Each structure stands twice: as structure tokens, then as C-alpha cells.
Amino acid sequence: MANTMARSFLQVAATEEVAPPLRVVQIEGLVILKIIKHCKELSPALVTGQLLGLDVGSVLEVTNCFPFPIRDEDEEIEADGANYQLEMMRCLREVNVDNNTVGWYQSTLLGSFQTVELIETFMNYQENIRRCVCIIYDPSKSSQGVLALKALKLSDSFMELYRNNNFTGEKLREKNLSWVDIFEEIPIKVSNSALISAFMTELEADSPVTQCDFDRLQLSTNPFMERNVEFLIECMDDLSMEQQKFQFYYRNLSRQQSQQQAWLQKRRTENMARKAAGEELLPEEDPSNPIFKPIPEPSRLDSFLITNQISNYCNQINGVAGQSFSKLYLMKALHEN
Amino acid sequence: MATSNPTVLQFSPSSTSVSAKVHPLVVFNICDCYVRRPDQAERVIGTLLGSVLPDGTVDIRNSYAVPHNESSDQVALDIDYHHNMLQSHLKVNPKEVIVGWFSTGFGVTGGSALIHEFYSREVTNPVHLTVDTGFSNGETSIKAFVSVSLSLGDQQLAAQFQEIPLDLRMVEAERTTMVDKLPNDLEGMEASMERLLALIDDVYKYVDDVVEGRIAPDNNIGRFISDTVNSIPKISPSAFDRLVNDTLNLCLLEMAEFETAISDLRDRERERMGCGGNEVFTLVITFSVALITYKCNRLCQCPSQARLPISSSSVSANGFKPIVNIPMDRLKTTPKKRQILSLYILI
Numbered sequence: 001m002a003n004t005m006a007r008s009f010l011q012v013a014a015t016e017e018v019a020p021p022l023r024v025v026q027i028e029g030l031v032i033l034k035i036i037k038h039c040k041e042l043s044p045a046l047v048t049g050q051l052l053g054l055d056v057g058s059v060l061e062v063t064n065c066f067p068f069p070i071r072d073e074d075e076e077i078e079a080d081g082a083n084y085q086l087e088m089m090r091c092l093r094e095v096n097v098d099n100n101t102v103g104w105y106q107s108t109l110l111g112s113f114q115t116v117e118l119i120e121t122f123m124n125y126q127e128n129i130r131r132c133v134c135i136i137y138d139p140s141k142s143s144q145g146v147l148a149l150k151a152l153k154l155s156d157s158f159m160e161l162y163r164n165n166n167f168t169g170e171k172l173r174e175k176n177l178s179w180v181d182i183f184e185e186i187p188i189k190v191s192n193s194a195l196i197s198a199f200m201t202e203l204e205a206d207s208p209v210t211q212c213d214f215d216r217l218q219l220s221t222n223p224f225m226e227r228n229v230e231f232l233i234e235c236m237d238d239l240s241m242e243q244q245k246f247q248f249y250y251r252n253l254s255r256q257q258s259q260q261q262a263w264l265q266k267r268r269t270e271n272m273a274r275k276a277a278g279e280e281l282l283p284e285e286d287p288s289n290p291i292f293k294p295i296p297e298p299s300r301l302d303s304f305l306i307t308n309q310i311s312n313y314c315n316q317i318n319g320v321a322g323q324s325f326s327k328l329y330l331m332k333a334l335h336e337n
Numbered sequence: 338m339a340t341s342n343p344t345v346l347q348f349s350p351s352s353t354s355v356s357a358k359v360h361p362l363v364v365f366n367i368c369d370c371y372v373r374r375p376d377q378a379e380r381v382i383g384t385l386l387g388s389v390l391p392d393g394t395v396d397i398r399n400s401y402a403v404p405h406n407e408s409s410d411q412v413a414l415d416i417d418y419h420h421n422m423l424q425s426h427l428k429v430n431p432k433e434v435i436v437g438w439f440s441t442g443f444g445v446t447g448g449s450a451l452i453h454e455f456y457s458r459e460v461t462n463p464v465h466l467t468v469d470t471g472f473s474n475g476e477t478s479i480k481a482f483v484s485v486s487l488s489l490g491d492q493q494l495a496a497q498f499q500e501i502p503l504d505l506r507m508v509e510a511e512r513t514t515m516v517d518k519l520p521n522d523l524e525g526m527e528a529s530m531e532r533l534l535a536l537i538d539d540v541y542k543y544v545d546d547v548v549e550g551r552i553a554p555d556n557n558i559g560r561f562i563s564d565t566v567n568s569i570p571k572i573s574p575s576a577f578d579r580l581v582n583d584t585l586n587l588c589l590l591e592m593a594e595f596e597t598a599i600s601d602l603r604d605r606e607r608e609r610m611g612c613g614g615n616e617v618f619t620l621v622i623t624f625s626v627a628l629i630t631y632k633c634n635r636l637c638q639c640p641s642q643a644r645l646p647i648s649s650s651s652v653s654a655n656g657f658k659p660i661v662n663i664p665m666d667r668l669k670t671t672p673k674k675r676q677i678l679s680l681y682i683l684i
Contacts, residue, residue: 030369033362037398041430064369069428084428091422094415095381095402096373195470196368202477203364203505323526330530 022186023058025133025151029192031065032149035137038067039107043139045070048106050085052098055131060186062135064097065105101128105135110231111148111316114183114308116301122154123162133186140224151186158182162301172300179304179311225320232313235306242303252295260292356502357395357464357481360387363439364468364479364505370402371441371470379407382440382452384419385466386426386433394504395436395464395481399426405452412448414455437464443473445482445498453484453498465498479503 031051038047049067053060066088069081093099103125106113113136125132138148154162157175172178192200264284271281363385370381383402390396401422406413426433438456440449444467456463462483469478482498540562546552547559 030365033365037362067429084425087421088425091418091425094404094418095370096375193368193372195372196365198472199364199368199477326526326530
């Protein structure tokens with residue numbers, strides 16, 4: 001164990017210069033169960049926890065995790081939380097668990113996770129560890145027989161922009177960054193130790209159908225769909241708000257530009273007159289004039305995130321609708337017979 | 338000589354009618370701890386967390402390993418560690434308390450009594466779970482015990498471990514961890530449907546065999562099958578057609594709508610970037626298109642005649658839950674809702 005760890009650290013050290021891109025997140029079954037348990041028990045409250053594991057080349061192994069207690073606003077309790085984290089990591093190290101933070105997990109409701117907070121947390125983690133991943137689990141989707149686990153990271157180009165806090169249209173164009181490029185989803189691979197696999201094979205019930213199949217074949221998907229559409233409508237509202245902000249900004253901008261033009265025109269005719277009269281010319285720029293003060297451009301981050309959410313809801317609705325199709329045809333066939 | 342102080346030989350507690358339930362996470366965690374045990378250690382032990390259900394069943398939901406040292410005649414347990422870890426776990430989930438302890442290995446060994454005594458001080462009547470990680474019998478054995486102490490008066494003589502029934506609920510583990518790759522929506526659906534079809538085929542074949550006298554009929558199975566068939570509600574063909582078509586249209590509409598919305602958003606984002614185009618206007622167009630699609634669909638009532646290659650029997654096997662669960666009342670309201678949505682966006 002120690003041997004392989006040492007080797008992997010060596011490898012990491014050796015490849016520090018050319019860090020290979022993260023390809024796969026390999027999760028232990030134990031971690032998945034822990035995440036599910038934590039998220040489900042405290043649902044509908046949204047919870048988080050820390051992921052521990054190893055960073056091996058282009059694979060990030062998540063070998064253990066522990067939950068965070070639900071956070072309070074109280075500062076004292078926050079300090080308590082930090083203590084808890086240290087204590088937990090120390091304890092886990094004593095029983096030989098990899099004590100290397102590789103990211104965090106959090107639960108979400110219908111995939112509404114793309115928020116500024118997530119990005120902030122990610123940036124915080126990223127400062128301390130080079131490679132970090134966020135695992136999102138959606139307990140509401142499990143009732144449909146889907147394991148809604150997602151591994152996400154922020155794209156490099158987005159992080160660079162975020163560090164400079166620069167979300168003007170010009171910068172975005174320069175980087176050619178659009179809303180699809182904010183988050184990168186990394187494929188998840190589930191792995192189990194040989195011992196666990198052996199146990200599971202033996203213990204697994206020998207039934208041809210599982211609970212999962214029942215859930216999947218459930219015909220009533222409408223509540224899920226309706227909630228999705230509700231969220232979608234909310235997002236649309238938000239988006240149009242953002243849009244109004246932009247329109248306001250552009251209206252102001254064009255008004256300012258026409259004012260500038262008018263002022264310039266006036267100055268020029270004045271200068272012509274002065275030239276004719278042989279007087280000294282006035283400068284064509286006047287920084288003290290308020291109409292030359294640049295109007296701050298609103299950040300596009302919010303609208304990007306909302307767009308991301310919308311696309312997320314659309315995908316979910318799409319998926320559910322697709323499933324309903326199959327189910328309906330199946331139902332129809334059953335009924336005709 | 339009369340004994341003034343009658344000493345009685347007795348077992349305490351006398352009744353042990355408890356059973357235990359184990360969450361798969363516990364088994365996973367124990368296996369993981371065993372894999373990560375220190376070099377010289379032969380077994381790992383640790384604390385079990387959970388709760389006692391009202392009916393006396395011990396529900397074991399969580400666990401953590403506790404470092405320990407074992408020699409032939411004594412056992413040293415890291416009690417500090419145990420308490421620290423317990424504090425941490427209570428912070429996250431105050432409802433989970435100590436219910437017992439686990440150890441790897443087959444059955445109960447000598448040192449177990451000592452550890453069990455320690456846990457008896459933490460909780461009354463702890464459960465001892467053993468997980469045989471060595472497969473010493475060639476098969477898995479996960480067992481739960483409670484201890485009954487044999488005492489003479491106030492003096493304790495011995496402890497006896499009694500095995501109690503254990504319920505392994507593996508639903509969740511089955512659901513998640515035995516796959517290499519997480520299936521997406523449709524892949525999972527396909528797998529489920531294939532299994533359903535196979536089941537129906539099986540039953541069909543069984544019924545045929547019985548009818549043709551190749552297999553002796555079994556009344557129980559027959560009743561099961563007829564129950565399942567009866568559980569499909571009777572809906573008149575026209576009503577059912579309408580139901581199916583309505584839902585189909587709904588799905589079609591939603592897919593069309595959101596496909597266009599997505600591709601539209603994507604395109605626009607690329608060309609617009611920075612020039613603040615009129616997004617709302619484009620959305621209006623998108624959704625009107627979708628609305629028109631929807632209307633067309635409703636008008637032609639596209640008779641969806643695709644069939645699945647399915648055998649002509651509509652039964653499913655033993656204990657299969659009827660899948661018919663169409664919420665009729667919902668269906669009636671939703672199309673209206675859809676239009677409201679579209680209108681909403683039009684405004």
C-alpha cells in the first residue's frame with residue numbers, strides 16, 4: 001500500500017511540468033454508498049462532504065469520503081466545522097485511509113447546482129489542491145431508477161477569467177468562451193476491491209428483476225416533468241431579467257455614444273471657428289467631461305449560469321420524455337394484447 | 338445450615354428476541370477497512386452505529402474502524418479514537434448512536450468477550466457483527482450475535498454469544514455499485530425493458546407448457562399469473578388510445594420545444610456574444626414554432642402504431658408489480674398547462 005502510494009506521488013512529482021488532463025474519475029462503491037446515504041437521509045436539505053483519494057496520472061481515484069455537518073451561519077460553529085474536518089482527516093489517516101483531499105460532493109435538487117457559490121467553492125479548493133473535482137448527486141432522480149451522479153470541474157479558461165473577474169463581452173470573445181465551456185463533465189468509473197466484489201456476488205439476490213427496474217418502468221413521470229418545467233419557467237424569468245439589464249446597458253451606451261458624437265461635432269465646429277479666427281485649438285478629448293466616463297458593463301457570469309441551468313433542465317426533460325415514449329409504446333403493446 | 342443469601346445461577350438478559358438489519362454500506366466499509374488494515378494485524382474491529390427500531394430490530398446503518406492491538410491474552414482498544422470518531426459522527430447525524438461493534442473473521446473468538454464487555458458499558462446489549470473476510474467456509478458468512486452473561490448472584494461467570502437473525506438489505510448496493518459504467522437514461526430503460534420482455538416470454542412459455550400438458554400445473558403460480566393479468570385496469574380502447582396519444586404528444590411537444598430551445602441558445606450565444614441581441618424575441622419565435630408543432634400534432638392525432646416485438650400474453654412473473662400506473666387526472670390537466678406555459682412565454 002505504502003509502496004504504491006509512494007510511487008504514485010513520485011509519478012505525480014515527475015509529471016508536474018506536463019500535468020495530463022483529467023480523463024476519468026474512478027469512484028469506489030463505498031464512496032457512492034456513503035454519498036447516497038448522507039444525501040438521502042438529510043434530504044431535502046442540501047448537504048456537502050469531502051472526497052478523499054489519490055491523483056494518479058489522468059485518473060483521479062476517489063477512495064473515501066466523509067460528510068460535513070450542516071453548516072450554520074454562526075461563526076463559532078464555522079470554526080467548529082474546520083476543527084471537525086481536521087479531526088476527521090486525522091482519524092481516517094490512523095486507519096490507513098488516503099488522506100488527500102481531491103474535492104467535495106454535494107446534493108442537489110433537480111440539477112439546480114450551477115450557482116456562483118459552486119464556482120466560489122471550486123476556486124477555493126483549486127487554490128489548495130491542483131486537481132479537484134466536484135461530485136453532484138441528485139436524490140430526487142433516484143426515485144426513477146437512475147443513479148444521478150455527475151463529476152464536474154471548471155474549465156481552465158473559465159478559471160483564468162474568473163480569477164481576473166473579467167466577464168465583459170470583449171474578453172469572452174477573445175477567449176471564445178461561451179456558456180457551454182464553463183463546466184466540464186468527467187466520466188465516472190465505478191470500482192470495487194476484489195473482496196467487496198466477492199461479497200456482493202455472493203450476497204446479491206438471485207431475482208431477475210430489481211427495485212431499479214420497477215422504478216424505471218413507473219409510468220407516472222408527470223410530477224417530475226412538471227417540477228422541471230416550473231424550474232425552467234423560473235430560469236426563463238431570471239434570464240429575461242438579465243437580458244433587460246443588458247438592454248439597459250446598451251441603451252445607455254448608445255445614448256452616451258451619441259452624446260459623445262454631438263459633443264465632438266460641436267468641438268470641431270468650434271475649433272474650425274477658432275482656426276479661422278487664428279486662436280489656439282481646444283483639445284478634442286476631455287476626460288473631465290462626464291459623458292466620457294465609461295459605463296461599467298454588467299457581468300455575464302449570471303446569464304451564463306442561468307443558460308447552463310436552462311440547458312440542464314431541457315436535457316432532463318428530454319431524457320424523461322424519451323423514456324416516457326418507450327414506456328408508452330410498451331404499455332400500448334401490453335394493452336393491445 | 339440454611340443459606341441466608343440464596344445465590345441463583347441465571348442468564349441475563351433472559352430473552353434475546355432481537356434481530357438485526359445491516360445496511361450494505363456497513364459491509365462495504367468493513368471490507369474496505371480490512372483491505373486497509375495495518376501490516377501485522379489479523380483482524381479489524383470497529384463500532385457500529387444505527388438505531389433500535391420500535392419493534393426491537395437493531396438497524397445498523399453506519400460503522401467506523403477503531404485501531405486496536407491484540408495479543409494472546411489481552412486486547413488494547415484505542416478508546417480516545419473511538420470517542421473522537423463518535424463525536425464527529427454525532428455531529429453529522431445525531432440520530433445514529435452506538436448499537437454494537439464489528440470484527441472480521443469467522444465467528445466469535447476469545448478476545449471478543451473483552452471487547453464486548455467494553456461496548457456493554459457504552460450501550461446496553463450491544464450487537465456483535467462478524468464478517469468473514471477470509472471466506473474460511475468457501476462462502477460468505479456475515480453473522481450477528483448478542484451476548485448473554487451467565488452469572489451466579491452478583492458474580493459474573495461467563496458470557497455466551499447467541500446468534501440472532503440478520504437481515505441483509507442489499508437493494509441499494511445492487512442498484513448502484515455492481516456496474517462499471519453508469520448507464521444513462523435510455524440505456525437503463527432498455528435494460529429494464531429487455532428484462533421485462535424476457536420475463537413475459539418466460540411466463541408465456543410456462544403457460545403454453547401447462548396448457549399442452551408438458552408441465553404439471555401449479556395452482557399457486559396460476560393464481561399469481563391471473564392476479565397479475567387482472568391488475569391491468571380495463572380501459573376502453575378509445576379511451577386508452579386517447580390517453581396514449583395525449584401523453585405521446587405531450588412528450589413530443591416537450592422534446593421538440595426544448596431541442597429547439599437548446600440548439601437555439603447555443604447558436605445565438607456564439608454569434609451574439611457581446612452584441613446583446615434580442616433574446617426574448619428569439620425565444621418567442623422558438624416557442625411559437627413549438628406551439629405550432631404541438632397544434633399540428635393534436636390535429637392529426639398521429640396514430641402511433643409502432644409495436645414492440647412482444648409476445649401476445651400480457652402477464653408477468655412471480656410477484657411482479659403491475660406497471661400500470663397512469664395518473665389519469667394529471668393527464669387531463671397537463672396539456673392545458675403546456676399551453677399556459679407557451680402563452681406565458683409569448684407574453
